[in-house]
Amino acid sequence: MTQAQALVAAGIRDLTDLGGVVLVFPLMLPITGLLLGLVLGGRYLGRFVLLLTLLGLGAALAIAAVVLVGGDALQYLLGGWSPPLGVGLRADGLSAVMLVTSALVMLAVALYAQRAFPITGDGSETRSSLVFWLLLLGVWGGLNTVFLGQDLFTLFVALELLTFSAVPLVALGGKPETLAAALRYLLFALLGSALYLLGAVLIYGTYGTLDIALLAERIAGADRWPPSLVAAIALMTVGLLAKTALFPLHLWLPPAHAGAPPAASAVLSALVVKASFFLVLRIWLDMMPGLLATAGVQILGAMGAGAILVGNLVALRQVRLKLLIAYSTLAQIGYLFLLFPLAAGAEALALTGGTLQVVSHACAKAAMFMAAGLIAAALGHDRIGELGGIARALPITVLAFGLAGLALLGLQPSGGYLVKTLLTSAADASGQWWWGLVMQAGGLLTAAYLFRVLGYALFGPRADEGRPPNLAIKRPGRVQELVALLLALCALLLGLLPPVAFDLTGVGRAGVDAGAAVSVAMAGAFDWGKLWGDLWPVLIVGLLVLCAVPWPGGRPAADADSVRVSSSVTGRAAAVVGLVFERVDAALRQWPVAGLSLLLLGLGLAGSLVGGA
Incomplete structure (x- = not known):
């Protein structure tokens, strides 16, 4: 063991000696920000939240390290009172993964939003420059309480804190349509x-x-x-x-x-x-x-399959980029609920795959929404048919969007690849092969809407052709672009982590060896035959979609209520x-x-x- 490794191990042992007290920090950090937020005001609150999220990521990583090294869940009793009289906090491997994921995304959002919610030129705060940060802290506090709570009523309170912080975020723009959506x-x-x-x-x-x-x-x-x-x-x-x-x-x-x-x-x-x-x-x-032995898991699985198919198909029909990503979220949620029928016969594979889907989707979807926001701010709209030329103007932003989409698609070595490999293995092991077909169809549909967006961004006709030069696009901040790109890379390169890192998922769950499950999933990775077998259907779908994209010199999409498709029989049927x-x-x-x-x-x-x- 090197000196650096010995120091790290000693530090983890010191944290372990503290017991479950470390579980208090993910709750106290957002609460501290909420209490001090009104005192600091919008002028300084954004930077303070950035500091808190950085500390929160450190606390989450410390908890994950303690849980992984200790090999057991951490517990802490508030006030020293044991249940049922008292309330306890508990962090097993799954909780630790969720804490780290939420802290990472929150830190990325805090960096991204420094420019999105600035102070006005005269130095005064606006409603959004103050309220956004307070609501973000409320969401973070609610999430951490959900991940650590052990009492059903405490979890209800955490859900309500989460709801009443998330709903105003939807309506923050103040437009009538966003107010209706928030209501x-x-x-x-x-x-x-x-x-x-x-x-x-x-x-x-x-x-x-x-x-x-x-x-x-x-x-x-x-x-x-x-x-x-x-x-x-x-x-x-x-x-x-x-x-x-x-x-x-x-x-x-x-x-x-x-x-x-x-x-x-x-x-x-x-x-x-x-x-x-x-x-x-x-x-x-x-x-x-015991619920896993009932027919209820098949109902949850059927709802997940419906989400994958309907969400992806409707996403392919959208004319606005953010709506496409929203329906993509609906589809990706479906993969999470395939976990339940598959866990009945292969719990380790299914639970590990579901957990990785949470992490991979969180990073990829956050990157996609950030990239879409930068594109909309640059062009003044997010209409897919009018994205022509945006790849040349915002290459980093479009690259971030594309890499995040590839992670969702499930190509090696992305987190999505591990997810689909693990869930497909669970389907084979439990004799439920039909869920594997649903995942394959979902992957091809994901490729279709991803190539559609990239096709317009790379090859579509310029939407501003013939317009005055003063309508040039607005350049985004470089930090915002890099944050989106780094999140996309996190999702895309998740499969390169060593299998021992995935052991964390199984801590606190008897019989769940997540590291071994990932090792099995990665056994065929980076094999050229396997890679080509995964790639060729995607390339065929991509070529078919790109054929429907108008090339430079053609007409931009004129009908905002429909998606342009080829005149072939296949195109009309689709x-x-x-x-x-x-x-x-x-x-x-x-x-x-x-x-x-x-x-x-x-x-x-x-x-x-x-x-x-």
Whole structure:
């Protein structure tokens, strides 16, 4: 062991001696910022938040190191009171991964937003220059509480802090359409919160505690699940799915993510929707692992598959870049919920793949929204058909967008490649081959909309041809471009980490060897035959899409309500299929249909759990 390694090991041992006290820091840092925010004012708050996020990343990495080296979860009892009288904090490997991911994205957003929310020329603060930073701290505090909380009511409070911080971020621009999107988000999120809280009340009335560890012990000893527990799980799950915006409960997601400022969209897509997914994971895997043996996992998997297919197809139909990325988020959420049916037969592979999807998607989607924001600011719009020439003007921005898209696509050595390899291996190991087909179709559809955007950006006709030269594009800040590029590289190069780094995911979970699972997934990586086998379908899809892009000297897309496709039979068939799914999506995002979907899903989940034990 070198001297540097010995010093690092000694430092980790010192942190381990502190016990779970280190878990307090991720909660205290955003709270400190909120308390001091009004005193500092918008003039200094942005820099202060940047410092806090940097410290937060250090604290998250310290917790991850302690958990990994110690080989067990960290726990801390607030006030020294044990549950059920007290409230505890707990960080296993999954929590540590989420803490590091959220801190990394928050730091990147804080860097990006230094220029996006500046002080005016006379030195006075504006509403956005102050409120944005306070809301960002609120989101960060809510996320960290969700990742560390062990009590169902504490988690409810954290979810509400997250909701009431995220909703105003959507409406920060003050436009009528963003206000409407924020109100829709708020109402649907509150409906989900009410369902979750009702389920928690039923559980407390049945077992007299809301601590997840105690509930796991008491539920495991029962021969049959009481009806109150079945109803509670169904209500809580449906409420959390509404907050996650899993298909077909995505009423609020597209307009909210597309209408928010780019820095806010990056946080919403990369992190906020993951909090409620994380709680579904806690309930189904930690509190009641017996749920994996019920038909309910197939319902969650079917919803995930629907999200992948519908989200990608509707994304391909979008004419605005931010709306395309929003529907891409809907599709990528679907991969997370394939974890549940696959975990029943191959938990290590499925859980590791799902965790990597959280990390890879967070970095890639934050980079895509940041890049889209820079493009929109430069051109004054984000219409895909009028992006011609933007690649020559903003090469770093377009490169960041393209690399992030490749990470989502799943090419080696990206995090997306590991995700799809692990989940496909889990599907093969559990005999559920159909989920693998869904992932393959999702990858090709992702390639289609990625090549469509890049085709217009690289080869499309200039949208400003014939216009006066004073309409030149607005150059973004170099720091903003580099932040987006670095996040995209994080997602793209995630597969180059050594397998031992992925052992963190399995800490605190018996029988989950994440490092071995990743080693299996990477066994065929960088093999030219495997690489070509993954690449040629993508290239074919890319060529077909590029053939539909008007080249320089042709006409820009004139119809803003439709996507230009080739005149071939294949092109017309694709347009018809896309239009059908677009109409289905529009119908599902109506309030009556969304409410009916909630009801039917709740009844379906409850029915699938009846008789379980």
